Amino acid sequence: MIANLPETQLERIVIIGAGFAGLKLARKLTGSQYQVVLIDKENYHQFQPLMYQVATAGLEPSSIAFPLRKVFQKEKNFHIRNDEVLSVDTHDKHLTLKNIGRVNYDKLVLAYGADTNYFGNENIRKSAMPMKSISEALALRNKILGDYERALSITDYELRQELLDIVIVGGGPTGVEIAGALADMKEYILPKDYNELNRDEVDIYLIDAGNELLAALSDKSSANAEKSLLDMGVKVIKNTVVKDYDGVNVTLSDGNIIRSRKLIWAAGVAARKLEGLPPEVYGRGQRLLVDEYNEVKGLDDVYAIGDCALMITGDNPNGDPQVAQVAMQQAANLAANLKNKLRNKPMIPFRYKDLGNMATIGRKRAVAEISGVKFSGFFAWLTWLFVHLMSILGTKNKVMIFINWAVAYFTRDQSLRLIMRPKESRGD
């Protein structure tokens, strides 16, 4: 018995994380014969695919953050808690949260996603800037704009270069998209807002360990993306690993050093470990090994979906990619299975249906591969917008966001270049 949540006769499902997986699952379970408790550190869902636009001052945080309470305003037997999970006891079936303390569960769904992976490099972790949350994207925006402001009054050439140049590590969709958006900023915004700066002094580097960008796409799409970025003036460096970073010097595996005050780290993700889980549940990248029903191997009534889950099967020995589509499909499958359980119906094994892969490169350009069809350019960009819109919750939200995007994208000069920090909260 716990007093911090209302009691009911219904079985309680506790979902940790309100990302694509957790939110979708929660929405699919509304109206079911379960009590649902959704726990997240933030009070909003973050629409990750557009974070790069927040970082480059193209969209407001509120355009890609959805207050969770608003989504579930009308639901009964539904509870949202804004808290952090410290540990789990899978024998006694309860969680310990940072503020609330003990929360019991009947079924637990781990959907806590994945964090930035610095591959154990403590220097990089301390000095690089990640972009896995809206908070981080906002910090990046503040830093980019703040450094432009500072550069205005710096007469020392070397120091000014450090402030103006930006190094991005990781040639996946995040790295490619932020590189494209920064190149656009250099092209369209810099000459207008900072005409005292010499645009040619701004260098944007995109560094990748492999021999092609967007490795998940075909060679053709990868080459297309690279060509687009090169056309936009991005310096693409392949087959190169960043070995170290001290806040200024980016040391590359070939021994070269690039000087920059901003290292954007989009080189990989790893799931975190949750205290209380046995060591044998963790697979590659600390992802939780699950069976075909997303149940964590060896544990009862504990499920994992989304980026933190790893489902390895005979015909899929590497598991599915850590993308929003997998997360949402797993959530839908698990919701159906949990409802089936109540009706003693059989469980349906999960199979990922790859709907395609895409990435935008700056304004009006994108590469896309849908059902084996590869295309790029403006139509690919429109498709990208459409597919992402479809992933956003609620018809009303879809419309609102679409208007937001249309205005944001076509005016070319949003009034959003604010270096904004809430004053530190007192009395906390």
Next chain:
Amino acid sequence: MIANLPETQLERIVIIGAGFAGLKLARKLTGSQYQVVLIDKENYHQFQPLMYQVATAGLEPSSIAFPLRKVFQKEKNFHIRNDEVLSVDTHDKHLTLKNIGRVNYDKLVLAYGADTNYFGNENIRKSAMPMKSISEALALRNKILGDYERALSITDYELRQELLDIVIVGGGPTGVEIAGALADMKEYILPKDYNELNRDEVDIYLIDAGNELLAALSDKSSANAEKSLLDMGVKVIKNTVVKDYDGVNVTLSDGNIIRSRKLIWAAGVAARKLEGLPPEVYGRGQRLLVDEYNEVKGLDDVYAIGDCALMITGDNPNGDPQVAQVAMQQAANLAANLKNKLRNKPMIPFRYKDLGNMATIGRKRAVAEISGVKFSGFFAWLTWLFVHLMSILGTKNKVMIFINWAVAYFTRDQSLRLIMRPKESRGD
């Protein structure tokens, strides 16, 4: 000679502060035969009259913050510097800025406004929440929403009360407007977002030292405002001073104690002292004593306008009020005078033309007094909107903001209840 700003044959006017006064002056001087340098700590202008709506999650920060660079994108001989003034040397005519260092001036305009006045009470300064900047309004929003979230899981009645109750000090427009907006939040948002909370447990206190709210308005309007707030459930306490606050206990002058984790301090303002200015320039509230041309008394080529200026004349022994209208009128007057100087035309003394006084109380209610006409209710509220719109820069901005407000105000349920903090910036 300094290297951090371009040299020209033009006289250089340095303006400190991009509030209503500084921004208006800078805009009026574009295209003139001066080089203008505008210095502000933030890279945006803050539209203060609507900060209370940011605090109560009714508007986005970007709706009332205007990036300065965007405003002046097309100007020549115009330079914006994002910096803080440390000191001034009025003999050698230069400033020392925190980042940039030395900046020379030919004419200096001090328009740095006024800060929250805690009347020397260090405890209150440490624990109360001010609302003089968008950053502070955002911090207040985060605290209000965060405390609601926490209260959900608190079973101890006393502790829950501390989190839910809010105390506002100061019955001026800021205090009245935030009290009205919080009462609306309790009425319309709380039952939807936090239906687990008992709305009746939320108390909103408005405390004022005088015997009427909105003392600058007529007795009739003051009484109207008070009645509206009482109707909305706000507990109005008059003739009472807050003596102390330790983060929980609000000690009143009558010995009573109200327990609350949020004390919003809107009880007064004071200008800051600027190092390098002689002591005799400061008047009441540390405002700078200026003559009829807004020139600081006893100094050459140093002017002060807006909240930090105090112009005492024979027929106006108390000076003008610290409101946006005075600031903007002084800016317009000074701009004309500075241009007159170039043409050896005579200076025009400043006279404040009182265009009226008004305050909103929640949704669709306001009190207004314009040219001696007193009115209240919905029409007063519309007038309030109109007058404030007219104060916002640029036709395009006026239209954009109007649409923003219309949507914000009439949907009643904005999706802006985000507890958002940019992650701390690294490498600064």
